[in-house]
Amino acid sequence: MNNETSFPTIGILGGGQLGRMSALAALSMGVRVKTLSPTASGPEAHIGDVTVGDWNDPAIMAAFVNGCDVVTVESEWAPAELAEAVRDPATAVWPSSKTLKIIRHKGRQKKALEAAGIPVPEFQICGSLSEAKEAFSRFGHRVVAKKFEGSYDGYGNATVQSLKELDVAWNDLSSEDGLLIESFVPFTRELAMMVARSSSGESVVYPLVWTEQKDHRCHAVTAPSPSSDRTQQVARKMALAAADAVSVVGLLGVEFFELENGDLLVNELAPRPHNTGHFTIEACHTSQFENHVRSILNWPLGDANLQVPAAVMVNLLGKRSGLVQTTGLEAAMGISGASIHIYGKHETRPNRKMGHVTVTASDSGTARSKAEQAASLIIL
Amino acid sequence: MNNETSFPTIGILGGGQLGRMSALAALSMGVRVKTLSPTASGPEAHIGDVTVGDWNDPAIMAAFVNGCDVVTVESEWAPAELAEAVRDPATAVWPSSKTLKIIRHKGRQKKALEAAGIPVPEFQICGSLSEAKEAFSRFGHRVVAKKFEGSYDGYGNATVQSLKELDVAWNDLSSEDGLLIESFVPFTRELAMMVARSSSGESVVYPLVWTEQKDHRCHAVTAPSPSSDRTQQVARKMALAAADAVSVVGLLGVEFFELENGDLLVNELAPRPHNTGHFTIEACHTSQFENHVRSILNWPLGDANLQVPAAVMVNLLGKRSGLVQTTGLEAAMGISGASIHIYGKHETRPNRKMGHVTVTASDSGTARSKAEQAASLIIL
Numbered sequence: 196m197n198n199e200t201s202f203p204t205i206g207i208l209g210g211g212q213l214g215r216m217s218a219l220a221a222l223s224m225g226v227r228v229k230t231l232s233p234t235a236s237g238p239e240a241h242i243g244d245v246t247v248g249d250w251n252d253p254a255i256m257a258a259f260v261n262g263c264d265v266v267t268v269e270s271e272w273a274p275a276e277l278a279e280a281v282r283d284p285a286t287a288v289w290p291s292s293k294t295l296k297i298i299r300h301k302g303r304q305k306k307a308l309e310a311a312g313i314p315v316p317e318f319q320i321c322g323s324l325s326e327a328k329e330a331f332s333r334f335g336h337r338v339v340a341k342k343f344e345g346s347y348d349g350y351g352n353a354t355v356q357s358l359k360e361l362d363v364a365w366n367d368l369s370s371e372d373g374l375l376i377e378s379f380v381p382f383t384r385e386l387a388m389m390v391a392r393s394s395s396g397e398s399v400v401y402p403l404v405w406t407e408q409k410d411h412r413c414h415a416v417t418a419p420s421p422s423s424d425r426t427q428q429v430a431r432k433m434a435l436a437a438a439d440a441v442s443v444v445g446l447l448g449v450e451f452f453e454l455e456n457g458d459l460l461v462n463e464l465a466p467r468p469h470n471t472g473h474f475t476i477e478a479c480h481t482s483q484f485e486n487h488v489r490s491i492l493n494w495p496l497g498d499a500n501l502q503v504p505a506a507v508m509v510n511l512l513g514k515r516s517g518l519v520q521t522t523g524l525e526a527a528m529g530i531s532g533a534s535i536h537i538y539g540k541h542e543t544r545p546n547r548k549m550g551h552v553t554v555t556a557s558d559s560g561t562a563r564s565k566a567e568q569a570a571s572l573i574i575l
Numbered sequence: 576m577n578n579e580t581s582f583p584t585i586g587i588l589g590g591g592q593l594g595r596m597s598a599l600a601a602l603s604m605g606v607r608v609k610t611l612s613p614t615a616s617g618p619e620a621h622i623g624d625v626t627v628g629d630w631n632d633p634a635i636m637a638a639f640v641n642g643c644d645v646v647t648v649e650s651e652w653a654p655a656e657l658a659e660a661v662r663d664p665a666t667a668v669w670p671s672s673k674t675l676k677i678i679r680h681k682g683r684q685k686k687a688l689e690a691a692g693i694p695v696p697e698f699q700i701c702g703s704l705s706e707a708k709e710a711f712s713r714f715g716h717r718v719v720a721k722k723f724e725g726s727y728d729g730y731g732n733a734t735v736q737s738l739k740e741l742d743v744a745w746n747d748l749s750s751e752d753g754l755l756i757e758s759f760v761p762f763t764r765e766l767a768m769m770v771a772r773s774s775s776g777e778s779v780v781y782p783l784v785w786t787e788q789k790d791h792r793c794h795a796v797t798a799p800s801p802s803s804d805r806t807q808q809v810a811r812k813m814a815l816a817a818a819d820a821v822s823v824v825g826l827l828g829v830e831f832f833e834l835e836n837g838d839l840l841v842n843e844l845a846p847r848p849h850n851t852g853h854f855t856i857e858a859c860h861t862s863q864f865e866n867h868v869r870s871i872l873n874w875p876l877g878d879a880n881l882q883v884p885a886a887v888m889v890n891l892l893g894k895r896s897g898l899v900q901t902t903g904l905e906a907a908m909g910i911s912g913a914s915i916h917i918y919g920k921h922e923t924r925p926n927r928k929m930g931h932v933t934v935t936a937s938d939s940g941t942a943r944s945k946a947e948q949a950a951s952l953i954i955l
Contacts, residue, residue, distance in 0.1 A: 224917055498912040502882075536604070537605025
């Protein structure tokens with residue numbers, strides 16, 4: 196460990212809420228922040244040294260990475276390859292494009308997890324419709340078809356229960372290299388866990404949380420998850436193994452299916468701070484955003500344990516379209532104990548992530564009802 | 576309460592750590608931030624819309640306050656009068672120059688507290704050396720002489736135990752309107768409490784804390800203070816009465832002397848977020864900085880209670896002079912649970928406030944030893 200530190204500069208590729216909250220955490224520690232994003236959407240404004248420009252332009256990227264000690268991404272789709280290509284040798288890019296390449300492609304991601312011995316839903320990488328039909332039959336005529344790249348929040352996925360539906364899914368979702376077919380998992384709960392991992396290999400694991408979706412989008416996150424101790428231990432081992440399997444440096448969000456018998460399967464990975472980790476700002480000794488910054492700088496990682504008995508986060512999703520005009524913000528501030536985060540997006544649209552509310556309490560029931568109440572009052 | 580809110584803009588007069596942490600809290604809630612400070616000292620950089628310029632210039636101040644919903648100060652010495660003079664009628668200035676005028680002058684401040692029936696050390700506003708001598712005699716030949724304006728952290732104060740020392744103090748510290756002479760208080764502990772008060776008069780009170788000084792400067796703050804329940808109740812009443820007495824809108828730091836019998840006297844007031852309230856970022860549901868922003872916007876105030884059993888904050892004071900070159904930052908990050916805040920000042924000098932460390936824990940002993948350990952490793 197280098198004991199002589201002047202304050203480093205991190206570069207964040209991305210101008211959304213994950214970059215914004217990472218930047219705020221970095222600034223609190225005296226770390227300098229630059230951001231590069233292709234559009235001025237709002238969350239990036241006035242936080243750090245902001246560049247809005249075409250990040251696929253090598254000259255723009257080179258000017259941006261120049262002077263950064265580390266460059267990171269707020270999304271697996273940011274052009275880390277270009278940052279790596281134009282960087283000075285002294286500038287690190289974390290997570291690496293190698294990690295991103297694995298995670299972006301759901302087939303490669305599943306294979307990496309399987310190769311590491313991590314339980315995942317049964318899956319088949321199908322290069323042709325006939326292979327997809329064979330998998331459909333083998334998995335008991337109930338499968339989920341997933342586009343290899345670009346599927347999220349219910350987009351690019353389809354539950355398939357007939358050959359006719361399989362035809363439709365193949366037409367809609369397959370790409371040149373085919374389609375991912377997974378066995379349908381009759382899960383009882385969706386869970387998630389965040390891992391922070393530095394380039395030295397040090398890792399810390401956040402508490403297992405219970406994530407509830409509405410319309411395929413994250414609605415509420417409860418920490419800790421009401422799962423057994425054994426399940427929490429198993430999740431921990433699986434999350435750490437997943438972080439090693441994809442060699443992530445930075446944050447890794449690990450999404451699980453919990454089965455009726457308590458067994459876990461890994462559903463998906465995200466190589467960055469994650470919506471299911473926002474509760475850590477108030478609830479843990481060190482937030483996911485601070486540990487993201489620490490891990491990419493290869494600084495010692497902070498304590499990821501809860502500092503409160505329970506916390507619940509509820510997302511604030513857009514309810515209309517157009518420029519943001521908020522109602523109910525002050526009323527929500529009246530819910531004592533509600534921490535209201537607004538991402539500063541200029542425009543809203545239905546189901547866009549516009550902010551979130553976190554409440555910490557002595558029990559998750561109290562936290563839940565306050566967080567739901569505050570969130571329900573705010574129209575964004 | 577107005578239920579229709581677009582996101583307001585606050586203007587902060589001041590570019591130091593208090594403005595910086597207030598700005599970070601505002602940005603998290605989606606509130607827009609402008610800052611104006613006379614010099615680019617570092618903490619203001621890249622956080623909000625930054626103006627560095629002569630804030631005594633009416634044109635510069637007018638350009639700054641234009642478009643702010645509320646203007647606030649990070650120090651009682653910021654030119655709130657000019658902000659009030661050049662503002663648009665729709666722009667509020669909180670705290671008001673009237674509040675600041677009372678608090679800036681230690682004689683007026685003491686009289687306001689006394690008039691409100693709040694216990695303070697015996698004092699005499701002395702217009703002449705002979706009046707000072709009379710007070711010295713009346714208070715038992717052991718007094719503290721205080722400059723009316725500009726005394727802080729041991730500067731502008733003198734403990735006086737002889738007529739010769741009184742002569743020196745009069746020469747060094749008296750101004751045109753004289754000198755404040757206070758009876759020396761044999762306190763057992765120094766305590767503090769933060770109050771947030773909005774323009775509607777809503778107030779919340781933070782936990783009473785124990786503040787320890789080294790060389791007249793705040794070294795450590797322990798929350799909650801190890802005082803009796805009765806003392807905590809009394810402090811609460813006194814702090815709320817003090818906030819009303821000076822009609823503060825925003826934050827008010829109230830410093831107390833605790834006597835051997837548990838009685839409290841108010842020592843001093845600060846009309847802004849306060850060093851003794853930094854622990855609230857991690858330890859309370861709503862931080863002093865967030866409640867500062869809420870109170871000046873007349874939004875409902877957040878829950879000021881502890882969300883953890885105990886917290887200790889230790890200041891990071893400058894140890895040398897010149898441009899900041901840090902050592903030990905990474906080692907300090909290795910103290911699990913330490914939240915390290917660095918203010919981004921370009922230059923350091925001995926005893927300058929450069930940052931702070933907060934640790935939350937199940938007991939204050941654990942928090943204290945970790946916070947001291949982390950703080951001792953960082954040389955700024």
